[in-house]
Amino acid sequence: MTGRVQPRQLAFALPHAESLSRDNFLEGPANAAALGLIDSWPDWPNRVMLLVGPEGSGKSHLAAIWAEEAGARSTGAHALTAASVPGALATGALVVEDLDVATLDERALFHLLNLAREDEAFVLITARVAPAALPIELRDLRSRLRAVPVINLMPPDxxxxxxxxxxxxxxxxxxxxxxxxxxxxxxxxxxxxxxxxxxxxxxxxxxxxxxxxxxxxxxxxxxxx
Structure with missing residues (x-):
């Protein structure tokens, strides 16, 4: 008896949801320091912290864990405007994802950092490279970002x-x-x-x-x- 011939299936690019819960986060030496930062909140060394790591290294997952714990709002760095800053900081905690000067309103970010300091708000920023490597034009913002403590996520073992x-x-x-x-x-x-x-x-x-x-x-x- 011959087997039934299976028809070729079409492959559709369907979205695949990834769980961003704390229980679903994979721990290892590569992300131990970053996870330690998230777990230690609110006892941070600085109210503004920066997570730096390559694409897919878990920055957004860690930010989501912290946002849930801290009641933080989230925004992309590219979406920041001067007008949106007060509302973004309304809960006293904010995630700013994917810091990239190509799409950044530098004055809006500088305004956010100033207002966060005045309001004693917490801000968690994610980026693929450290601020020192970014060609930021606004001198005051460049100085302010380079003073923000950076936690690096390393390649996986x-x-x-x-x-x-x-x-x-x-x-x-x-x-x-x-x-x-x-x-x-x-x-x-x-x-x-x-x-x-x-x-x-x-x-x-x-x-x-x-x-x-x-x-x-x-x-x-x-x-x-």
């Missing part, structure tokens, strides 16, 4: 990288065995973004081809990547 692969698979409801995880961890760049991209590629191609996620599929895809 092997244990955290493997845990990230498992988490990203779980977020996509993918069932994988240890051979797949081990193969990916030994072949991809040691970064959060690479782990997410590898799992996304596996998910998309497995669905498109109507195949299970196996080590053989992973080897085929990474060889062609």
């Amino acid at each position: 092997d244990q955290l990288l493997r845990a990230l692969i498992v988490k990203f698979c779980a977020d996509r409801q993918l069932t994988v065995d240890e051979t797949v995880v081990s193969y990916l961890a030994s072949r991809i760049e040691r970064s959060f973004a690479a782990a997410r991209q590898a799992v996304e590629l596996l998910d998309t191609e497995a669905l498109r081809r109507g195949r299970p996620v196996t080590r053989a599929l992973a080897a085929e895809l990474l060889r062609d990547a």
Whole structure:
């Protein structure tokens, strides 16, 4: 008896929600200092703190954990305007995500930092690079940002990288065995973004081809990547 031929499936780019709860945060040496900062609130060394790390390193997850705990509002740095600052600080705690001078209103951020100091509000800023590396034109803002304590998130070690692969698979409801995880961890760049991209590629191609996620599929895809 011949088996039924399975039709090829179309792969749709559907969103995959990631849990941003404290229980779902993966801990490791790479993010220990940053997690320690979040857990130590409100006993921070400064009311304004800055989390710096590469894409996908957990900055937004940590910011979400803190926002829940502190009752903080959240805004993208690109969305800051002078008029929006008082409302943004209304709860006494604010997350400012993705500090990037290309889309930043420097005077609005300077106004925010001044008002936060006057109101004794807490501000958590996230960025991919430290302020010292940003070409900020406003001298007073440049000076103020460089005085903000920076907590760095480092590239994942092997244990955290493997845990990230498992988490990203779980977020996509993918069932994988240890051979797949081990193969990916030994072949991809040691970064959060690479782990997410590898799992996304596996998910998309497995669905498109109507195949299970196996080590053989992973080897085929990474060889062609």
